[in-house]
Amino acid sequence: MKTTYMNPYLAGFLLGITLLATIVITGRGLGASGAIKSAVVAAVSTISPNHAHESKFYSENLKSLHDNPLKAWLVFEVLGVIIGGFLSGVVSDRLNFVTERGPHITNTMRLGFALIGGLLFGLGAQFARGCTSGAALSGMAVLSTGGIITMMAIFGSGYAVAYFFRKLWM
């Protein structure tokens, strides 16, 4: 039997408390896309150290991560997210290899769009210096102007184009 999801307001409150605890203990917010960046920097600098050395993006990031891109706060946090998500899946009996999609598209299409969506999110998060967690949510908690602008831009553009992609979901 699959248990139901938590009440969203309760989940939001608990998430808010987690974020607050993060700020109080570490002085920084939550994040996710930063770990993806760390992974890319680590991969490129391992496969092609010369290329990483010559590129401004990689060398700057390597420098700010003390030449060890995987020993970063967000990498450990995201490892935690995987563990926590898995534990929650165990508790609520939701572990399953499935592809979730709208009723009118095929699995292959869904996976293709997921890849494109991820690509856009990865790209956008570099411009905005954070994603929904790092820029929008954490930015809102500390009332950062940029974070709140990014939040409005994410949801604004999502709503603006939702109509054109409705076939993907409904």
Added chain:
Amino acid sequence: MFPLVPNLISDELNLIVALVIGIAFGFILEQAGFSSSRKLAGVFYGYDFTVLRVFFTAGVTAMSGVIILGYLGWLDIDFVYINPTFLQSAILGGVIMGFGFIIGGYCPGTSIAGMAIGKIDAMFFVAGGLIGVFLYAEMYPWFEGISNATALGNIRIFNSIGISQGLFALIMIAVAVGAFIMTTMIEKKVNPEGPAKSFNNTYHRLAGVGVLTVGIALLFLPDYKERLFTKVSNEEFLHSHSVKEMTADELAFRIIDKDPKLTIIDVRSSSEFSTMTLPGSINIEHKQIFQKEFSEVLGQRHKKKVFIANNENEERTAALITQELDYDNVYILCNGLPSFMNTIIRLEPETNECSFASTSNGNVHNQIVKLDAKQAIDTERFRTKASVTIAAMIKEAKNSMTKPTKLIKKVAGGC
């Protein structure tokens, strides 16, 4: 005062903290249903507003907590990472991410939670994210310009639009509660079987009223530091709270004497400080008095801590804040630093008495305040000598000045 990083938690321990926080983060995301792309996308089509509910409740909770802890003086916002604002790229990045959200059905954090329970679409989304970052990195030379344009620093939204922090927080909460009510009505129409069906109306209404009450309370909670500044700048407070004063002569005497029990604290800006200051003084700008690294200096009870600034009022504000923070043995320099320079260095004594009766019990001081004929001569003789000695000491101090200012050690952050 929090945060504990960077001063109390080492880098290594911080990574363990990150792991534990991540576990909580991931568990909550999955429990909320954020591992499901169809549930997430529902926010854009009206059949499931879970994203909006969780996201805004979390944001409002954390924001209120930050403001309340800031008011109590437990959280020093100057140490907290405030995402820097790059106006153009914040909008551009957000717009691109909006497309990514609709097309991909996830955002990075939720895709990782989805991946953790085996969602294959979430795995593809994460793979896409890696490619996206890689593309950005490879095309960085083209993107660098727009990415770094309109850098506005670590600005905060209420300053940007010119209202108080509390008012902005209240507006945010009111907007969130309004959005919760409206979207629940929409959801019930679009999708009668949606999550809103099982909501307990009584509890939700009570929670809504509770949150709005918190919002109204936030209106009256300024930041602890601002509160202290306002408190000590108040005329009445200034007059009802005395600070011990030290005359120019006493300070000069102690400087020449190289008094080990004297600490001069220069509260002017660091640029003024590096141009000229008194020998042996340290620079702590007004706002820095709260910082942990200066608590050692300010906490030395047996030392006389003399505040110097361009005028006595600035000294007094700094000294009163220091006293409010429970440090004692605090003094201010009578009439400020310019008067000291006139009296001692240029030998053009100013006749202004210290504006508040001095309670200093230093011997030197008492002798000089009660000026009879003999003492007047002594004073003049002392000043003539002191002017040369101290001028030389100031010059020497300037030459040997190393970088004395400790900048705020900011926490590193970012996504």
